[in-house]
Amino acid sequence: MTQQTLSPTPRSTIRRGKDRARTDRAELYAVLDAGLICQLAFVAGGSPIVVPTGYGRDGDTLYVHGSTGAASLRTAAAGAEVCVNVTLLDGIVYSRAVFHHSVNYRSATVHGVARQLTERAEKLAALAVITDHLAPGSWEYAREPTKLELAKTAVLALDLGEAAVKIRSGPPGEDPDDLVPARNGSAWAGVLPLRRTWGEPVACPELPDGVAVPAHVTGRADPYR
Amino acid sequence: MTQQTLSPTPRSTIRRGKDRARTDRAELYAVLDAGLICQLAFVAGGSPIVVPTGYGRDGDTLYVHGSTGAASLRTAAAGAEVCVNVTLLDGIVYSRAVFHHSVNYRSATVHGVARQLTERAEKLAALAVITDHLAPGSWEYAREPTKLELAKTAVLALDLGEAAVKIRSGPPGEDPDDLVPARNGSAWAGVLPLRRTWGEPVACPELPDGVAVPAHVTGRADPYR
Numbered sequence: 001m002t003q004q005t006l007s008p009t010p011r012s013t014i015r016r017g018k019d020r021a022r023t024d025r026a027e028l029y030a031v032l033d034a035g036l037i038c039q040l041a042f043v044a045g046g047s048p049i050v051v052p053t054g055y056g057r058d059g060d061t062l063y064v065h066g067s068t069g070a071a072s073l074r075t076a077a078a079g080a081e082v083c084v085n086v087t088l089l090d091g092i093v094y095s096r097a098v099f100h101h102s103v104n105y106r107s108a109t110v111h112g113v114a115r116q117l118t119e120r121a122e123k124l125a126a127l128a129v130i131t132d133h134l135a136p137g138s139w140e141y142a143r144e145p146t147k148l149e150l151a152k153t154a155v156l157a158l159d160l161g162e163a164a165v166k167i168r169s170g171p172p173g174e175d176p177d178d179l180v181p182a183r184n185g186s187a188w189a190g191v192l193p194l195r196r197t198w199g200e201p202v203a204c205p206e207l208p209d210g211v212a213v214p215a216h217v218t219g220r221a222d223p224y225r
Numbered sequence: 226m227t228q229q230t231l232s233p234t235p236r237s238t239i240r241r242g243k244d245r246a247r248t249d250r251a252e253l254y255a256v257l258d259a260g261l262i263c264q265l266a267f268v269a270g271g272s273p274i275v276v277p278t279g280y281g282r283d284g285d286t287l288y289v290h291g292s293t294g295a296a297s298l299r300t301a302a303a304g305a306e307v308c309v310n311v312t313l314l315d316g317i318v319y320s321r322a323v324f325h326h327s328v329n330y331r332s333a334t335v336h337g338v339a340r341q342l343t344e345r346a347e348k349l350a351a352l353a354v355i356t357d358h359l360a361p362g363s364w365e366y367a368r369e370p371t372k373l374e375l376a377k378t379a380v381l382a383l384d385l386g387e388a389a390v391k392i393r394s395g396p397p398g399e400d401p402d403d404l405v406p407a408r409n410g411s412a413w414a415g416v417l418p419l420r421r422t423w424g425e426p427v428a429c430p431e432l433p434d435g436v437a438v439p440a441h442v443t444g445r446a447d448p449y450r
Binding site: 011036039040041043045047048049050051083084087091094095098099103107109111127131134135139142145146149153171172174179186187188189190192193195196198200202211212214217220223 | 236261262264265266267268269270271272273274275276277279306307308309310312314316317319320321322323324326328330332334336352356359360363364366367368369370371374378396397399403404406408411412413414415416417418419420421422423424425426427428429430431432433436437438439442445448
């Protein structure tokens with residue numbers, strides 16, 4: 001059974017902004033579940049590479065997928081170390097000082113070695129998790145993958161054992177001197193929140209007349225909550 | 226003078242989804258200017274690390290900043306290779322098949338060796354660029370950095386010479402077989418757009434009565450356009 005707290009390793013220990021570090025595993029899950037895409041980093045030929053990709057979480061496993069022809073997936077699949085980051089930007093923090101400007105955010109970072117799934121049932125289950133994350137309801141609604149499609153899809157599993165969560169929220173942290181009216185005390189300061197909502201669904205041009213937008217699309221909850 | 230097209234190196238050549246690759250330098254600028262935060266990747270102790278951070282662009286230079294105490298900045302500053310990605314998620318693509326589900330996005334990736342700025346005027350100019358990007362208007366409105374604050378801030382410059390842009394837009398790309406009514410032709414397919422807007426500004430609790438929200442905050446254009 002996995003521990004309920006995030007027990008940091010040297011590289012997952014947050015040194016800067018310790019007050020922003022969270023140690024509850026539930027907060028890791030919350031950030032990963034609220035995000036939509038992640039950034040996957042790995043080393044190729046000695047150089048760092050970072051690529052955006054979809055993902056899904058099941059318990060303490062993060063799944064990412066991609067074409068079996070993708071260089072990024074091949075590298076990550078070859079037992080190399082990866083680092084995954086999911087960041088949700090929640091707002092811009094306006095301070096009385098340029099130096100104390102900041103952003104409100106929730107960020108989760110995972111370190112580990114990704115394992116490529118090879119067994120059909122395990123791959124299908126992982127793809128269902130990824131689909132449920134990016135497009136909830138589609139796994140049941142859309143056509144399931146053929147054998148060929150499944151063969152073309154590489155699925156990687158990453159254990160969430162080594163992870164860090166960092167969150168900033170609330171008003172600017174000011175230099176007390178700036179609050180004095182003689183300084184910048186009468187300047188405005190605060191937070192401009194970033195809101196995310198789904199727009200109106202845009203039907204595929206090849207859709208026959210009379211096909212209604214299904215409830216799993218029209219009723220989808222707004223993201224990044 | 227920098228070339229007007231993105232001339233790819235082996236690692237910035239897009240191999241998967243070539244139809245999504247863009248080669249116009251203006252598209253690189255557009256993606257970087259539309260984003261708000263980036264993911265900065267580097268190698269530390271042989272392992273990949275990716276961290277989210279703010280940035281700004283001036284011509285063919287990308288600036289990132291952070292505390293001089295931050296391990297990520299110190300590593301990147303030490304002449305090590307970095308990779309920066311900015312990804313804007315524009316919508317979820319619902320296909321008739323699970324396999325052809327996708328996302329609409331704009332993504333820019335930059336490879337290079339970051340240079341740490343040491344000269345005061347150059348650092349201030351770069352911080353103005355970063356501030357103008359994250360909080361337009363704040364550089365003129367808020368208190369400027371003190372000598373000590375400037376000393377605490379590391380600023381890195383990354384040349385945009387080696388970069389790649391990938392964009393997906395539009396309806397799902399379907400398997401023609403799925404369009405036949407006997408298959409999934411009567412299933413709904415299309416795009417659920419992701420909209421981003423600024424919410425109502427939240428004033429700092431320590432703000433004296435009667436301080437109006439300045440125009441550069443109330444009038445800020447919605448992000449990710």
